[in-house]
Amino acid sequence: MGKSKKYDYNLPPVINNFVVLTDIHSNNRYLSNMAMDYDFCVLCGDYSNAGKYGEFQQSFVGMPQKPILAVVGNHDYNGDYQNFSQRPDNFYQKVRDLGFFYLWVQEGGDAAAFQFLNDNANRAISDKHVFIVVHHPIYSTGEFGASKSISIQMEQFIDTHPELKIRAVFSGHDHLFSAFKRNEQFFFVAGAGGGKIDPMTSYSFARERLWSEKKLHGPLAVLNDECYGYEHHLDSWMQFTRTEVNFYVDKIIYQVRNLKSNNIIASYEQTF
Template identity: 50%
Template sequence: MLQVGNMKEELLSQQTGLKSSNKQCCSKQMIYLAVSICNAIISFVLAIFCLTYEIKHNSLRIEMIVAFTCYFASIIFSLIIYIKRNSTFTKSVNFITFSALLSLSLISLAIIIDISVTLTKEPVEPEQPLKIEPSNYGPLAFIHENGTRIHWSTNELTGTKLVSGKTYTDKTESNFHSVFVNNGDKFDYTLSGYQKKYSYYLPAKINKFIVMADIQTVNTYISAMDEDYDFNVLCGDYSISGDMYEYGESFYKMHTKPVLMVQGNHDDPTRIFLDNITQRPMNYFQKVRNLGYFFIYVNNGNTTISMNWLELNAKLGAGSEHTFIVVHNPVYSTGEYGSYTLLAQKMEAFIDGHPELKVRGIFTGHDHLFAAFKRKNVFYFVNGAGGARIDQMTNKTYALDRIWPKEELHGPLTVLNEYCYGYEYHLDSWMKFTRTEVTFSANKVIYTIRDLVTKQVLVTYDQVI
């Protein structure tokens, strides 16, 4: 009898302990479930807030992704805990799971606090009664002989006007707007629908211009450039496929200085780019104060045609103190495409045949790196590292038999193959994002090559004249 009684007591004790354990387990699961549901609510509210802010201000994209991730993770945890609440799986949901759910909640709350603090610090601007959205890009000031063409783009079809001493009105509803302004040395102007004022100033004598190429919609380095120069020279490939919105990606922050540009192989193969933006021929000459520039389009077998145009119009450069030639495709290059032999031979013959033009330098792009060559005191630069990818010449897929041992090359090169024409003139090459800065002194032209990431000077070339 005593033994039976003990057994009953033991069984009753086990049942009581089991009920107590079940209650504790259930209590823990309820805590886990409550935390998960609270986290889901918090992260969902945060995600909606970030999504709304992203749509209006094109910001908080990363925060929105994190918030949605927290939200969906919380939903999954909640469902698993609820469905498996009476199974052995429930007992295995331990402190690690609880910590994960709590971490998600803390991340969401931290983002909310961070955004709230940031927004409270931002100055609140009064709403402006504008009917026009900010421009896709521009205004761009294109240098001409007898004036300036101001070009800009708006997101909406609209007429607009430009005010600079006099008012230039364009009532045609369009996305693309262009006004030719007969100007003196300096003028300020505003665009209807925009609050910002713009200044255009070209000094009587040019002190410094910069050269870049192959932006391909990556405007990071353009927007970060300092202001101590007079104008931009761009060597082509502002887009990737020639779509007009891609030019907006490249140009929408480039409105502080005038520009001169040539078309690249990635730019619009029809005439949209030329007709809507530059409004210049594919080959043209432009004099800027005491400097002369030939812009040559070379692509898809038209090298001979463009170089014939250059020969026929060589007289346009007579009288310039310094002459430069701008072409997208490289003359000499250590890059992926290498030297363009036919172009190089014709360019050499042109320069040798016209010493009166005082050709100082040829600026090119296309190969996404920097390279410098010097032949008979004329510099040849590849500037194709303005923002798009860098050609990694350590990769045989790109370099073929032109593998670089490091990320830079120096001095004359003796490798002989069909891509290496003119390598005896080689000075330096870098696989880095760069720009070329050109300045002038009494008896020389100075070329400064600057790293766009670190802003450090890689090398300086003095051209004594």
């Protein structure tokens, strides 16, 4: 990695909102004309297909010039991402009164991520709102589904740190939008920012989780380990989306916007 550089960026004194995108896969066709109506952007990985510098550039051409905070995805990590990234795999970022934990979590490679999370939990104690950003989903109705061991570790961390104001966990990897709520926390798969939508059929490893509809609502049957957490399911859509996080005095409103039509397809309210 070359010498680290510092970059200046402007943020408002009070954060009003941010957007969550993921899995662009070097295809910015739905992002280049995206409205600039947010303070900064959170990305959940897979901006590239093979982790090449040119692919990263292609993903962001034409996007609004707003600050971006990004976690690495498996497609990024499999290339030469580490040669031009200044970020470690796991890091904490404070943005005004918001705290973000960014974790490189994958099946069989999650020990370092959860060690970092536990070792650094106290850094977020004073944060008004805390968010966790990963690439691989904690719960998902998509192609790959949940990794049960990772899901359990995340649940245990949240349950044993009630002092942290953890509001939501954002992820990607599966190319669809999926929303879950367990206790007071939301879990969003914000996938499909440009990469192809998950298939409704085929892929034998999806097994019983194959969709017969392009949308799902309410709790679902837990048929195997990839279905872990389905009792917490709210909604899923096979659409290209962005998730908008809007802050108010006593609540957060999460809005899900279709990137093609620009219409809001879902809204979730969280009071505190």
